[in-house]
Amino acid sequence: xxxxxxxxxxAEATDVDTADITAETAFADLGIDSLDLTEMAMQLEEEFxxxxxxxxxxxxxxxxxxxxxxxxxxx
Numbered sequence: 001x002x003x004x005x006x007x008x009x010x011a012e013a014t015d016v017d018t019a020d021i022t023a024e025t026a027f028a029d030l031g032i033d034s035l036d037l038t039e040m041a042m043q044l045e046e047e048f049x050x051x052x053x054x055x056x057x058x059x060x061x062x063x064x065x066x067x068x069x070x071x072x073x074x075x
Contacts, residue, residue, distance in 0.1 A: 002072065003065045005047060009040050010061070023062030048072050 007018040014030045021030070027037060034054075041052045050071040058064050 002048070002068045003061075005044070006040075006061060006065055006068070009043060013040070021061055023060065023065065025061045026059055027061075028059070044068055050075060 007021055010021055011018045013036055037054055041054050045052050
């Protein structure tokens with residue numbers, strides 16, 4: 001569910017097909033900048049009722065999915 005939502009947001013922002021986005025895909029490779037990430041973080045916070053702190057370590061799709069899933073489990 002989390003991964004699907006993140007892929008959906010990325011596909012909307014980049015016009016890249018979700019089938020072409022993997023856990024190892026870096027946001028920079030998709031042309032996603034810090035402003036895009038901040039907007040996506042706000043959407044994820046609203047969708048999953050979490051507080052997501054973006055950091056340089058959250059630089060791939062997989063790391064973001066893992067972080068969001070962890071925050072949901074802790075909520």
